[in-house]
Amino acid sequence: LRRDASSRFGSKNNSGTFPSASVGWRISNEKFWKRNWWVNQAKLRVSYGSNGYNSIPLNSADGMLTASYYSSNNSITTGYVPSSTDNPNLGWQKTNSWNFGTDISLFNNRISFAADYYIKNISDMLYQVALPTVIGYARGYSNIGNVRTQGVELELKTENLVGKLKWTTKFSMGYSTNKVKSIGDNSAIYTGYNNTTQIIEVGHPVGEYYLYIADGVYMTEEDLVKYPTQQNSGVGSVRYRDVNGDGIIDEN
Numbered sequence: 001l002r003r004d005a006s007s008r009f010g011s012k013n014n015s016g017t018f019p020s021a022s023v024g025w026r027i028s029n030e031k032f033w034k035r036n037w038w039v040n041q042a043k044l045r046v047s048y049g050s051n052g053y054n055s056i057p058l059n060s061a062d063g064m065l066t067a068s069y070y071s072s073n074n075s076i077t078t079g080y081v082p083s084s085t086d087n088p089n090l091g092w093q094k095t096n097s098w099n100f101g102t103d104i105s106l107f108n109n110r111i112s113f114a115a116d117y118y119i120k121n122i123s124d125m126l127y128q129v130a131l132p133t134v135i136g137y138a139r140g141y142s143n144i145g146n147v148r149t150q151g152v153e154l155e156l157k158t159e160n161l162v163g164k165l166k167w168t169t170k171f172s173m174g175y176s177t178n179k180v181k182s183i184g185d186n187s188a189i190y191t192g193y194n195n196t197t198q199i200i201e202v203g204h205p206v207g208e209y210y211l212y213i214a215d216g217v218y219m220t221e222e223d224l225v226k227y228p229t230q231q232n233s234g235v236g237s238v239r240y241r242d243v244n245g246d247g248i249i250d251e252n
Contacts, residue, residue, distance in 0.1 A: 006054045006092070010061040013091035022047035041105035048099075052092035056126055060141040061090040085131065085140050093126040093143065112157040120149040129186065144184035147206055151176030178205050212249065213241040 005015040024045040027033060033042075063086030068079050101116040124143035131137050153174040161167035180202050183189055191207065192198035199210040216239050218224050224233060228242045230249050240249050 004052060004054075004092075008054050008056055008058060008060060009092065010086075010088035010090040012088040016052045016092035016094065018050040018052055018094075020047075020049035039104060039106055040108055041103070043103040045101045045103070046099070048097065050094060050096045052094055053126065054092060056141055059084070061087045082136065085135065085137050087140065087142065089143075090126075090141055091124060091143055094123050096121045096123070110159045110162075112155075114153075114155045116153045118149075118151055118153070122147040122149070125183075127189065129184075129189070142184070144186065145200075146181040147178055148181055149176060149178040180204060180206060213243065214238050215241045 001020075002018045003015065004018070007014065022045065024043055027042045027044065028040065062084070063082060064084045065080040066083035068081040069076050070079060071077070098119045099116055100118075101114065103112070103114050105112045123146045125145040125147060126141060127144050128139045129142050129144060131140050151174060153172070155170065155172040157171075158169045159167075160169055180200055183200060183202060187201075189200040190196060190198070190210065191200060192210075197209060197211060198207045200206055201208070218227070218229075218233060218235050218237055218239050221235060223239065224235065227239055228247050228249050230240070233239075242249060244252050246252065
């Protein structure tokens with residue numbers, strides 16, 4: 001059990017408690033297990049762990065001031081204006097993980113196999129969101145969302161030669177998926193280059209690309225008449241798909 005506090009977070013929510021536990025059952029040590037069986041070792045294991053993430057800039061939860069200059073009595077005067085908003089409830093991003101696994105060894109450990117299935121739930125995700133312009137700040141950190149990741153990892157190990165000349169082979173593979181479960185009050189968050197090329201949206205994987213679909217190039221002048229164009233379209237330029245059929249190439 002671990003408890004941490006960080007000055008990067010708000011005054012009301014700067015502490016976090018992160019428990020962990022694991023249990024395993026080596027079945028091959030039980031009395032009913034045959035000692036001369038070709039499966040010489042077998043184990044089942046389950047683990048749970050929670051950890052926190054706080055890698056955000058210092059003072060992200062504090063209302064800060066920055067120098068500003070204004071004219072007064074025909075001279076330049078230095079003053080201070082708010083540069084960020086105070087967020088006393090900003091807290092830890094938490095990851096709660098479950099892992100279910102098994103280890104099996106065959107033929108006196110000449111062949112070993114391990115399989116793991118894991119689930120990770122990220123909650124209170126730290127993200128710099130856009131703020132209403134009327135408050136005077138463009139963006140600010142907030143705990144806004146939840147993401148669920150799950151996957152499988154497999155490993156096969158063989159001891160091909162065990163004498164003076166040793167030869168060991170390892171093969172591993174994994175498969176993982178993730179899905180955004182919530183992003184607070186936001187319908188979508190745009191990221192990537194200039195916040196225009198990727199999207200975070202509920203029910204979809206994190207960071208999906210959000211781009212125009214290229215269908216080829218404009219080969220002739222007739223293509224420029226036949227297909228919707230953009231302002232800089234010309235023969236040889238990329239031709240993008242009119243997804244909604246309105247004759248206009250835009251974000252719709």
